Amino acid sequence: MTSSENIKSTADMTLLKRGFGDVELPDIPDVPGMIKREEGQYLYWLGSNLYTGRGAAIEIGTWLGKSTLHLAAGLSSNRLANKLVCYDHFQWAGGANWSSKAKSPRTLEAGDDFMQDFLDNVADYSDLIDARRSKIENIEFDADNIELLILDAPKRAADIFAVMNGVADKVIPGHTIIAWQDFLHPASFEIPAVLADMAAFQTPAHIVDDGTMVGFQVEKRWTAADVTKAALGFRNWSLEECSVAWESWRSIVPTAAWPSFQSGLSMLLHDNGMIDEACRLLETIIDDKLCKARWQKWRKTSIPARYPRLFEAKFVDRTA
Template sequence: MATREIERAREIQGDFADVRLPEIPQVPGMIKPSEARYLYWLASQAYLGHGAVVELGSFLGASAMHLAAGLRDGGLGGELHCFDRFLWDRDHAAKFDLGLAVGADYRALFEANVRKVYDGVRAHSVELREITWSRGPVELLFLDAPKKFTELEATLTTFAPYLEPGEAILAFQDFAHAPSYAVALVIAGLGERLELTHVVAGGSTAGFTLREPLPRDARTWRELDFSRWPRERVIERFETLAARIRPDDVRRKLAPGLPMALWDLGAKDEAVARMSALEFDDALQRHWERMAKGPLYARYEGLFLARGLARPTTGRDKNALTRFVRGLFGGKRRG
């Protein structure tokens, strides 16, 4: 078997530290260094040249530039198709100050960034649910925009006919981002169709090799809709998948996804009990402290409180209040 075939079939759960990145210009983005190395490795070492590389959710091109550089350096060429609405929104404005007005079209910035690296890139300005595809096989599908069940159903159904079992790799950027627990639950529901192949330590991405065709019919997708599952099945499927994750940081980051799912499904007491019992290290605690300042707080207040995180007020009040609530609810914390 050729080196690439052996390399891509090997399960890797780590930080891809041995991947040497070429010079790639820095642009504002949402991927971690280990994820950048993984994407470059995927396109340069694991890609067989049997189909297009497709990215859903491109922003200003940070991830696309690493896929693009991988295609350029891997020696097989290949097309990179990037789908995004490419419209500056309030979330973007809250994270990055580029002087763009909310609603501004930033696709030209994306194209200028990625073309510096590789010109085999095509950008498509489109809503996820309106994506169409008729360009033949897709070998690598990197998903960094569909996070909800309906978005995953729509996009995976669109690409299903073009993903070849045994060849296609699907990498989900927010696999371990707890508020995006729908990603893990859809993957868990897909069962044997997807084989866990890569987990990126230091990030939230996991890659799966397609083993059986993805469903395209509404009936199967209804069965995959975890909001219709009994609570026990949600717990069992989530925990079975989570138990396969070896890097501690990724497993810990994913774990609050189950309480969040239970909370949204109405099992609030159980969600709070499970949330309090989780082990948070300092990095995860800081991550949740940052989330407590954002819009998720209102939706999951009981879960934040279960971790001793009250909505921060100002200055000294904030620290005193957090200490007070932590004392009241006493979430376990490990340094």
């Protein structure tokens, strides 16, 4: 891939690089993971092509190490000695037993400590990885500068707020990349909501074609007051403010993902008490194939309890 390939200018945003599916990967250990192949390619590209060592490379939310391995493989290929600092609370959340596919399979129960499983999985790159156990709100960022920040744990405003505050005086304007996994995942709508209010500070730079990860470049440093406004503001947005915020992302969201991305807006409207408006919006997007599939899948999660009106039979077939 050449540096000019796929670079597009969008209506309001800075230059974007879209699509990382042709990034060639070396042999990377196959461990369980929640990221898609192209997201792994993007992470590898960040480590191998973009990282210069001017600041720390930090990942928050490693799970069993798939994203970590792609980043570490990238860093190792550019021969910089800097370690990738990895934070996670390493507490098993329960659900499917993904660990059965791990290198050292064992059954994990909700609440189990999986730090050793992570360390076993990333052992090939152990000299490049500095794993630290911490809850998001307790992370103490000790690097002077941060060049790469890969986020796959903070999805809700309080956690986003904690991370943005922690790194505020460490990001490098015009240089730091913050990769937000799940930016395009509708149930993580608090990420695009907060970032809409931080548009002056970080702007989209990289978008994967197949996945939900978006990389933002830091444009200028923010203060604690800026983050407070961004983290709290969207809860009081009017219908117009919610719509304007979502519309501001239209030019970067892949066209096929736009209806599904708007599902997040319907959840935000519902949260903000505009339930009829949320239903009306859902009515206009629910026939989109990707959108419908998502809502059907959510029937078996905790989402219907939070958004009962959006799960009425006219939108989501409860018998399918």
